[in-house]
Amino acid sequence: MIDGQINPASTKDTIAHRMAQGRVTPKQHRIGWLRRKISMLTSSLAKRNTSHQTDRQQQDLGELEAMDGDSEAPSGRILLEPYKYLLQLPGKQVRTKLSQAFNHWLNVPEDKLQVIIQVTEMLHNASLLIDDIEDSSKLRRGFPVAHSIYGIPSVINSANYVYFLGLEKVLTLEHPEAVRVFTRQLLELHRGQGLDIHWRDTYTCPTEQEYRNMVLQKTGGLFGLAVGLMQLFSDWKQDLKPLLDTLGLFFQIRDDYAQPELSTQVQNILRQRTENMDIKRYCVDYLEKVGSFAYTRQTLRDLEEEVYRLIGEFGGNPQLESLVKHLSQMHREAEAAAESSTEPHSNQNH
Numbered sequence: 268m269i270d271g272q273i274n275p276a277s278t279k280d281t282i283a284h285r286m287a288q289g290r291v292t293p294k295q296h297r298i299g300w301l302r303r304k305i306s307m308l309t310s311s312l313a314k315r316n317t318s319h320q321t322d323r324q325q326q327d328l329g330e331l332e333a334m335d336g337d338s339e340a341p342s343g344r345i346l347l348e349p350y351k352y353l354l355q356l357p358g359k360q361v362r363t364k365l366s367q368a369f370n371h372w373l374n375v376p377e378d379k380l381q382v383i384i385q386v387t388e389m390l391h392n393a394s395l396l397i398d399d400i401e402d403s404s405k406l407r408r409g410f411p412v413a414h415s416i417y418g419i420p421s422v423i424n425s426a427n428y429v430y431f432l433g434l435e436k437v438l439t440l441e442h443p444e445a446v447r448v449f450t451r452q453l454l455e456l457h458r459g460q461g462l463d464i465h466w467r468d469t470y471t472c473p474t475e476q477e478y479r480n481m482v483l484q485k486t487g488g489l490f491g492l493a494v495g496l497m498q499l500f501s502d503w504k505q506d507l508k509p510l511l512d513t514l515g516l517f518f519q520i521r522d523d524y525a526q527p528e529l530s531t532q533v534q535n536i537l538r539q540r541t542e543n544m545d546i547k548r549y550c551v552d553y554l555e556k557v558g559s560f561a562y563t564r565q566t567l568r569d570l571e572e573e574v575y576r577l578i579g580e581f582g583g584n585p586q587l588e589s590l591v592k593h594l595s596q597m598h599r600e601a602e603a604a605a606e607s608s609t610e611p612h613s614n615q616n617h
Contacts (some may be wrong), residue, residue, distance in 0.1 A: 459485025
């Protein structure tokens with residue numbers, strides 16, 4: 268020991284001595300080292316993000332373990348580790364805020380609302396674990412994706428496990444239609460994701476309407492889940508689907524929309540799945556030149572105006588209007604940051 272800390276040299280000597288005696292195999296040593304690295308990473312992540320975590324995230328962590336009757340057993344803790352890792356990452360909690368905003372109209376009892384919010388967040392976060400695998404992502408919110416730490420099989424199992432914990436939570440709502448709403452919206456989510464994956468892997472460029480329909484399934488599925496469950500416990504029976512659809516499109520398009528009619532150049536770049544930043548910048552510059560991003564910005568403005576119009580038809584909703592304004596501002600800030608990051612590159616060409 269050195270000043271109360273483990274001496275790395277002595278630790279190495281001890282391990283080498285044990286390996287020489289045949290008590291620790293090289294494979295066991297590597298596994299032990301990997302486990303210690305994972306433990307150090309997750310511990311560091313938790314410390315760094317305590318200030319970023321909302322009360323909702325911290326509450327979800329505790330309630331999730333309470334829901335799982337076997338969570339105190341080693342198997343229960345292991346099953347939830349990838350999911351708990353994701354919950355430690357800073358997030359925007361958009362779906363929680365949407366549910367709270369829609370409650371301005373629906374006036375759902377607080378106990379039911381909290382269950383619905385938790386179920387929606389559980390399904391959303393579990394779906395992110397799967398999305399990162401299906402998209403071969405390396406980072407989530409600036410941190411390593413869960414499957415790069417825990418492995419793909421464990422993360423898939425953890426996400427599926429949380430899906431069923433969510434279903435179990437829905438049963439506590441004690442409404443005969445709750446499971447039907449849950450099943451319908453989860454099916455929609457997977458249909459949309461399936462189309463998205465198919466188009467990507469077959470290099471198929473959908474029409475704009477096909478893309479919109481996919482978004483309404485993929486993103487709108489979870490929006491519809493929260494509001495659909497809330498309406499079961501509300502006397503306010505207005506048809507919110509047009510507003511939910513428009514919100515779903517606005518939310519998703521600001522993240523990943525691009526002009527459908529891609530040129531041969533862009534298709535070739537996409538087929539490469541390149542990580543070369545110069546090639547990516549060229550692709551971005553090209554899309555800007557042909558008007559793709561201008562079209563995207565106009566689409567977002569049109570959707571935002573439609574959202575405000577629909578909110579007005581229902582008598583207004585200050586909380587929802589504020590959330591849409593915040594999302595729109597986030598998009599504009601990201602757009603400004605992207606433009607500033609490409610300026611030095613563009614200047615080098617002159």
